[in-house]
Amino acid sequence: MKLFIKFDINTICSLFLKEKLEEENLNFSTLGFGEIELDENLDIEGLDNLKSKLAPFGFEVVENQKSVLVQKIKDAIIELVYMDDNNNFKSSVFLAEKLNHSYGYLSNVFSEVTYSSIENFIILQKIERAKQLMLVNEMSLTEIAFLLNYSSVAHLSTQFKNTTGITPSAFQRIIKKRRENLK
Amino acid sequence: MKLFPKFNSSNSLRVIFVIAVFILLFLSSLGYKHNQDLNASSKVAMHTYEINIQLERLMSAIKDAETGQRGYIITRNSRFLSPYIYSRDKVNTSFITLKKLTADNPVQQENLRRLFKLIIQRFTSFENCFKYSDPKTYDKRKLDNHMFGGRILMENIRFQVDKMNDIEKKYLDRRLKIYDQEISLSPVFSISLFLAALLFILLAYRQISKDIQRLKVFNKKLLISSRLMSESESIGKFSTWQWDLDTQKIDYSDNQYRLLGVRPNAFVPVQETFLDFVHPDDKEAIAASMEEIVTKKHLPFIYYKVLRADREIRYFKSTGKLLTDKQGSKILLGINFDITDEHLLNIELQERNDELEKSNKELASFNHVASHDLQEPLRKIQTFISRIPEAEKAGMSDSAKDYLYKIEVSAKRMRVLIDDLLLFSRTNTTKKEFIKSNLNELAENAKSELLEIIDEKRAVITVSKLPKLSVIPYQIEQLFINLIGNSLKYSRPDTIPEIHIESEKINSSDYPGLLDQNTRKFHKITFKDNGMGFDPQFKETIFVLFQRLHSKTDYPGTGIGLAICKKITDNHKGYITADSTPDKGSEFTVFLPE
Amino acid sequence: MQKNALHILLADDDEDDRLFFKDAFEEVRVQTKVTFVHDGLQLMEHLMTPDIKLPDILFLDLNMPKKTGKECLIEIKKTEHLKNIIIAIYSTSSSEEDIEDTFIEGANIYIKKPSDFNTLKKIINEVVTLNWHYHTSGLNRDNFLLRLK
Numbered sequence A: 001m002k003l004f005i006k007f008d009i010n011t012i013c014s015l016f017l018k019e020k021l022e023e024e025n026l027n028f029s030t031l032g033f034g035e036i037e038l039d040e041n042l043d044i045e046g047l048d049n050l051k052s053k054l055a056p057f058g059f060e061v062v063e064n065q066k067s068v069l070v071q072k073i074k075d076a077i078i079e080l081v082y083m084d085d086n087n088n089f090k091s092s093v094f095l096a097e098k099l100n101h102s103y104g105y106l107s108n109v110f111s112e113v114t115y116s117s118i119e120n121f122i123i124l125q126k127i128e129r130a131k132q133l134m135l136v137n138e139m140s141l142t143e144i145a146f147l148l149n150y151s152s153v154a155h156l157s158t159q160f161k162n163t164t165g166i167t168p169s170a171f172q173r174i175i176k177k178r179r180e181n182l183k
Numbered sequence B: 001m002k003l004f005p006k007f008n009s010s011n012s013l014r015v016i017f018v019i020a021v022f023i024l025l026f027l028s029s030l031g032y033k034h035n036q037d038l039n040a041s042s043k044v045a046m047h048t049y050e051i052n053i054q055l056e057r058l059m060s061a062i063k064d065a066e067t068g069q070r071g072y073i074i075t076r077n078s079r080f081l082s083p084y085i086y087s088r089d090k091v092n093t094s095f096i097t098l099k100k101l102t103a104d105n106p107v108q109q110e111n112l113r114r115l116f117k118l119i120i121q122r123f124t125s126f127e128n129c130f131k132y133s134d135p136k137t138y139d140k141r142k143l144d145n146h147m148f149g150g151r152i153l154m155e156n157i158r159f160q161v162d163k164m165n166d167i168e169k170k171y172l173d174r175r176l177k178i179y180d181q182e183i184s185l186s187p188v189f190s191i192s193l194f195l196a197a198l199l200f201i202l203l204a205y206r207q208i209s210k211d212i213q214r215l216k217v218f219n220k221k222l223l224i225s226s227r228l229m230s231e232s233e234s235i236g237k238f239s240t241w242q243w244d245l246d247t248q249k250i251d252y253s254d255n256q257y258r259l260l261g262v263r264p265n266a267f268v269p270v271q272e273t274f275l276d277f278v279h280p281d282d283k284e285a286i287a288a289s290m291e292e293i294v295t296k297k298h299l300p301f302i303y304y305k306v307l308r309a310d311r312e313i314r315y316f317k318s319t320g321k322l323l324t325d326k327q328g329s330k331i332l333l334g335i336n337f338d339i340t341d342e343h344l345l346n347i348e349l350q351e352r353n354d355e356l357e358k359s360n361k362e363l364a365s366f367n368h369v370a371s372h373d374l375q376e377p378l379r380k381i382q383t384f385i386s387r388i389p390e391a392e393k394a395g396m397s398d399s400a401k402d403y404l405y406k407i408e409v410s411a412k413r414m415r416v417l418i419d420d421l422l423l424f425s426r427t428n429t430t431k432k433e434f435i436k437s438n439l440n441e442l443a444e445n446a447k448s449e450l451l452e453i454i455d456e457k458r459a460v461i462t463v464s465k466l467p468k469l470s471v472i473p474y475q476i477e478q479l480f481i482n483l484i485g486n487s488l489k490y491s492r493p494d495t496i497p498e499i500h501i502e503s504e505k506i507n508s509s510d511y512p513g514l515l516d517q518n519t520r521k522f523h524k525i526t527f528k529d530n531g532m533g534f535d536p537q538f539k540e541t542i543f544v545l546f547q548r549l550h551s552k553t554d555y556p557g558t559g560i561g562l563a564i565c566k567k568i569t570d571n572h573k574g575y576i577t578a579d580s581t582p583d584k585g586s587e588f589t590v591f592l593p594e
Numbered sequence C: 001m002q003k004n005a006l007h008i009l010l011a012d013d014d015e016d017d018r019l020f021f022k023d024a025f026e027e028v029r030v031q032t033k034v035t036f037v038h039d040g041l042q043l044m045e046h047l048m049t050p051d052i053k054l055p056d057i058l059f060l061d062l063n064m065p066k067k068t069g070k071e072c073l074i075e076i077k078k079t080e081h082l083k084n085i086i087i088a089i090y091s092t093s094s095s096e097e098d099i100e101d102t103f104i105e106g107a108n109i110y111i112k113k114p115s116d117f118n119t120l121k122k123i124i125n126e127v128v129t130l131n132w133h134y135h136t137s138g139l140n141r142d143n144f145l146l147r148l149k
Helices: A009-023 A044-057 A065-081 A091-099 A103-114 A118-135 A141-147 A153-164 A168-182 B009-075 B078-101 B106-133 B140-235 B254-259 B283-296 B340-373 B375-387 B390-394 B398-429 B439-449 B451-457 B473-489 B561-571 C015-026 C040-048 C069-078 C096-104 C117-136
Strands: A028-032 A035-038 B238-244 B249-252 B298-307 B313-324 B330-338 B435-438 B460-463 B468-471 B498-507 B521-529 B575-581 B585-593 C006-011 C032-037 C057-060 C086-091 C109-112 C146-148
Touching: A009 A044, A065 A091, A065 A103, A065 A118, A091 A103, A091 A118, A103 A118, A103 C117, A118 A141, A118 A153, A118 A168, A118 C117, A141 A153, A153 A168, A153 B439, A168 B435, A168 C096, B009 B078, B009 B106, B009 B140, B078 B106, B106 B140, B140 B238, B140 B254, B238 B254, B249 B254, B254 B330, B283 B298, B283 B313, B283 B330, B313 B340, B340 B375, B375 B398, B375 C015, B375 C117, B398 B473, B398 B561, B435 B439, B435 B473, B439 B451, B439 B460, B439 B468, B439 B473, B451 B473, B468 B473, B473 B498, B473 B521, B473 B561, B473 B585, B561 B575, B561 B585, C006 C015, C006 C040, C006 C117, C015 C032, C015 C117, C032 C040, C040 C069, C057 C069, C057 C117, C069 C086, C069 C096, C086 C096, C086 C117, C096 C109, C109 C117, C117 C146
Parallel strands: B460 B498, C006 C032, C006 C057, C057 C086, C086 C109, C109 C146
Antiparallel strands: A028 A035, B238 B249, B238 B330, B298 B313, B313 B330, B435 B468, B498 B521, B521 B585, B575 B585
16 A cells, blocks of 8 residues: 655654754753754763764764864954054954964854954954953053054044943943942 | 220320320429529629629719819819718719629628729728818828829729629629520520420320321221111011119110001000010010020020911011110110011921922832833833744734834833933932042943944044043943934944043133033033034034934934933033034033033 | 844833834944834833843933833842843933933933934934943943933
8 A cells, every 4th residue: 555644854854853852961952953952061082972973863962163163263352452562464464374274264164153243343442441441451542542553542532432322421320320329 | 896996195295295294394384493593693693783883883972072072182272072071972872782782792891892992992082182272271291192193092992893893793794604505505405395295285286196197997887887777677677675673674676667567666665565566476475585685695596386467467576685785784785677578488488399299209119110010011011022923923914023113112112211311310319429540441331331322333543641530430331422422323324433522621711601500620621523424503402301303213222312411411510512513513511620 | 233133122011113223233334233122011021031231331211111111120140140231221210310220220222202303313323322332342341331411
């Protein structure tokens, strides 16, 4: 006899995955097709173990090489921003040399993964550093602008305002009041 | 304020007078003494003179005797003998007088004694001459001898008399010399003393006249102030009364009567009628507070109604004080103010205040409505419009598309209007926290706020060095945004907009418009553009809320932006002015106090 | 983007706003799980439920019945296990006073509710991206202030 079985590959896979993951004592939730979320973060061994358990059934954990690269880009940017004599570096050149990829490639990967540009991230980090210098080192805007290689205080101010929506002085005032408020 | 001048001079005056009196007493005693001395001296002179006379008399008696004797001897006529006989008596009388005169002087007495001896000898010699000249017993040799002896004796007598005269004269001279010495010193001394006394008296006189002058002035002032008091009582609608608690005598000032609606001194105030004019409602309270004054010595202001003779109700404010003078008598002092006008005004003011408060509250709730409730539906209208997919829009009829577009534009305009209105009302209602801010920073913030339109118009904005001032940062930033935004909006279409912001420090005295300000130093910040400008006759009105110089189709706007600027400068006790040359550009000037 | 879906909680009494919000998140490129509460009391009850997965970002309307957003904010910041939640104020008000006050009370983000759906999407994207940066790049969350118009 011939039977026509209507099956939903999605359900099967989901059920199978569920079984396998429960075997491993992993709690998870399904986010959509081919995507699950584990309630805990696995270390590399755990991840390798899971990979080897699923591999015989044709399941493959797509390890995102790009995520790794993005992390590397971020680390490099942070390194660059926190370098005190970064005057000589153009960020694109610095990143390309450091990560051994063309800047265009790095830029594409970064945007693809984070939905934001490298430039924005650099600005974000610089403003973050400016905040720190302002609050921890109690430096003036002029000093900060000089240290972070801004052409003028106005430039720093504008970028600060564009990034955070508030002016540096308002930021300072709010944080100060917030700290007093906590006491 | 010292009511009475302190006459310190009275003590010094007393001292001056005592000194002057002493000097005068001294002077008169000095005069008396001089008089005495003069008297004594003249007595001495008289004395000397008398002695002199007596001695002369003595001499002349002896001479008479001698002459008589000589006559007799020559003529033998006994008539010549009578002067001789008398001369003996005369000599004796003179002698006795002389003896009396020289009683105080042993030297002269001794001389007198010697003189007398000589005189006796002389008379003996006379007798002898008679004897030997008598023809019966005539003896020429003896007579000659005796005559000659008489002659020598006479010489001796004269000598003795001269001696005595000399002594007296010397004595007189000495006496006169001493007197002269005394007398010669005293004129200078007494004149200087006299002058000193005169000086003191003059000083005293000057002081007295000065005091009198001052007294006059104070008297005048006193007179004026008492007149003033009575005038000010009637002008200021207040009055005073005094109540002597010991004698129970009550005194009303003239105005007290007037305030009670009667003529001054229309009745004699007594204790029993004191509260007659107080409105029945307040009688009890006033009676109680009258007692309170006596115990507490003073009274805080009390407010009550007075029912005047003409039945008019007036409102009084009164206070009182218990005064105790040095003699221990107690006087109650009271002041009444007729505050009817103020009271009525106050009531009116209170009512208006209540109204104002009510309308303020309404305004505040309107604010809330505008800020939240009114915005909500509008935002939803806009959001829902934005959610209509382009694909579906494409399927609509042209008129539907047009309507939708118009809805969108209107909603947008309403949004701007609400936002501006909110901004305007917020510049008043939000807490005004002044923070020392760098205006350059605020200008930069404003520029970055307007970045899009600046880029779009490729505007050139220059900002010179601006001061650091204590301001409300959001508001000054808003001021910059509005003024720069205004210049960008009304730029000339064919010209790249240029805006120059400059600042200088000025004195308010150089700018008549700022004179009513207390602050003297201002920062003048000018915003100069090359835009289309406006007719200068509107330079005042453009700051009025909802005043628009252009139709809203030409230039969308709410007519609130510049009104906000004005409000912001007002909040900073500053000033904003505008001027313009049409088609050349406008200049807005903001004055902010230092 | 990230493996873990972002937990979003919105406290807003306005049904339309919740709808816009839900739709906007659906169009966001990031995997999210959005939960709604209708007022302040419900919010606090939700957050205090034992063993609940706390939101990564809490969007908080200020003008809510029963308990205002500001009251909730203060309460959350006083509660030990809640005080690290990233809080985004999501309000109609754009008064500087409200903005500064809520920042001082510990809000990280202040969003004026936009009147355009695309803007809302843009804003949500920005918030999520920035939050992720803060999450993954070791940025100091105490200094995390963002104002969006």
